[in-house]
Amino acid sequence: MALRHAVLAALLEGELSGYQLTKAFDLGVANFWYAQPQQLYAELTRLEKGRLIAGREVIQEARPNKRLFHLTDAGLAELEEFTAAAAKPSFIRDDLLVKVQAADYVDTEALMAQLSERAAFARAKIDLFGKMLRSMRGDRTEGEFLRHGHRIGPYLTCLRGLAFEEGNRDWCEHTIAVLRERQKAHVQH
Amino acid sequence: MALRHAVLAALLEGELSGYQLTKAFDLGVANFWYAQPQQLYAELTRLEKGRLIAGREVIQEARPNKRLFHLTDAGLAELEEFTAAAAKPSFIRDDLLVKVQAADYVDTEALMAQLSERAAFARAKIDLFGKMLRSMRGDRTEGEFLRHGHRIGPYLTCLRGLAFEEGNRDWCEHTIAVLRERQKAHVQH
DNA sequence: TAAGACTAGTCACTTTCATGACTATCATGG
DNA sequence: CCATGATAGTCATGAAAGTGACTAGTCTTA
Numbered sequence: 466m467a468l469r470h471a472v473l474a475a476l477l478e479g480e481l482s483g484y485q486l487t488k489a490f491d492l493g494v495a496n497f498w499y500a501q502p503q504q505l506y507a508e509l510t511r512l513e514k515g516r517l518i519a520g521r522e523v524i525q526e527a528r529p530n531k532r533l534f535h536l537t538d539a540g541l542a543e544l545e546e547f548t549a550a551a552a553k554p555s556f557i558r559d560d561l562l563v564k565v566q567a568a569d570y571v572d573t574e575a576l577m578a579q580l581s582e583r584a585a586f587a588r589a590k591i592d593l594f595g596k597m598l599r600s601m602r603g604d605r606t607e608g609e610f611l612r613h614g615h616r617i618g619p620y621l622t623c624l625r626g627l628a629f630e631e632g633n634r635d636w637c638e639h640t641i642a643v644l645r646e647r648q649k650a651h652v653q654h
Numbered sequence: 655m656a657l658r659h660a661v662l663a664a665l666l667e668g669e670l671s672g673y674q675l676t677k678a679f680d681l682g683v684a685n686f687w688y689a690q691p692q693q694l695y696a697e698l699t700r701l702e703k704g705r706l707i708a709g710r711e712v713i714q715e716a717r718p719n720k721r722l723f724h725l726t727d728a729g730l731a732e733l734e735e736f737t738a739a740a741a742k743p744s745f746i747r748d749d750l751l752v753k754v755q756a757a758d759y760v761d762t763e764a765l766m767a768q769l770s771e772r773a774a775f776a777r778a779k780i781d782l783f784g785k786m787l788r789s790m791r792g793d794r795t796e797g798e799f800l801r802h803g804h805r806i807g808p809y810l811t812c813l814r815g816l817a818f819e820e821g822n823r824d825w826c827e828h829t830i831a832v833l834r835e836r837q838k839a840h841v842q843h
Numbered sequence: 844t845a846a847g848a849c850t851a852g853t854c855a856c857t858t859t860c861a862t863g864a865c866t867a868t869c870a871t872g873g
Numbered sequence: 874c875c876a877t878g879a880t881a882g883t884c885a886t887g888a889a890a891g892t893g894a895c896t897a898g899t900c901t902t903a
Binding site: 467470471473474475477496497498499541544545547548549551552553554555556557558559560561562563564565566567568569570571572575576579582583586611612613615616617618619621622624625626628629632635636639640643646647650 | 656659660662663664666685686687688730733734736737738740741742743744745746747748749750751752753754755756757758759760761764765768771772775800801802804805806807808810811813814815817818821824825828829832835836839
């Protein structure tokens with residue numbers, strides 16, 4: 466029951482089609498969850514059956530018809546219940562960390578390539594988050610916006626995403642530097 | 655195929671029993687993955703069947719007998735192959751972020767309680783990581799250790815875990831402060 | 844003007860993860 | 874001397890997440 470609530474939270478923004486949701490959850494734009502189209506469509510079906518969301522069909526001319534979903538009262542209640550329930554601690558769970566854990570025993574070259582790829586990915590997301598934050602707060606300062614803005618949830622999660630990716634970038638760069646220096650030292654012997 | 659490689663990477667440390675592994679992966683001590691005992695035992699069984707690890711029984715007097723596992727050559731090869739393969743990007747996936755995303759619509763009191771619980775948890779882990787790092791590097795400085803230490807993988811992943819938890823702590827505290835100030839402002843109207 | 848990307852979604856299937864309940868024995872504290 | 878808690882695991886089952894393959898029309902651009 467996890468993606469479930471992420472979808473409900475996303476629908477707080479207003480009406481969204483399944484396809485729009487996939488855009489948000491897909492390429493990592495959603496900074497608080499991630500899921501693939503198939504999972505989202507399946508979840509939407511389940512949620513609609515449970516009457517936590519309701520959809521209405523929109524007939525379109527130039528492109529396929531779509532269904533726009535919105536939260537029902539029951540859906541909002543469910544989300545509130547979920548928020549009140551105790552959260553389990555979260556952990557990093559990342560292939561790349563497993564690989565670095567094994568760094569002393571495996572091919573360093575391949576590992577460094579992956580670390581720099583990840584660093585590049587992180588930089589791209591940092592960029593994206595910066596733009597999203599700016600667009601959410603408009604011409605107000607961050608402090609101003611957080612004090613008086615009317616919808617700060619997405620802004621706050623975006624801030625976490627930003628910090629997380631900055632952490633990724635810094636760690637990847639640092640790790641690369643360490644591995645490179647050891648490589649150099651090793652060659653000299 | 656993810657826990658699988660995390661277990662292999664953990665066994666690089668040397669021989670470990672299933673029970674010792676659970677201690678490492680359990681309460682979040684392992685900074686690069688997390689799993690419950692049942693999953694680990696199941697994974698160990700699978701890995702042994704696939705001959706990626708091998709176990710030997712140790713008969714004990716005062717406590718139950720145990721099986722110590724170690725990597726086989728095939729296991730090391732598998733780990734190397736895994737490390738060379740492209741890593742998929744990782745995402746934060748956290749209940750708490752979903753809840754904050756909904757912050758504008760749900761009970762703030764309960765949410766703040768969870769945020770401060772999480773902050774406390776993060777502080778505890780920061781402490782733990784600090785101790786682990788110190789014990790790994792001994793009396794050397796970090797730079798010294800990273801240049802010349804003979805096993806730096808766990809140290810590097812530990813650094814990522816530390817930074818992650820510092821990020822959690824800071825974000826939780828900041829978010830609490832923001833929510834509290836809004837609450838205050840709201841009451842005054 | 845054909846290839847490729849975008850909108851909009853579905854079906855079937857597998858792999859992973861998580862949970863609860865259970866069995867033993869021994870050591871320690873109150 | 875009895876209740877915890879640590880050591881060392883096992884079994885069964887359910888929930889969640891991930892993957893591949895597909896349909897079908899439209900818009901863009903090289």
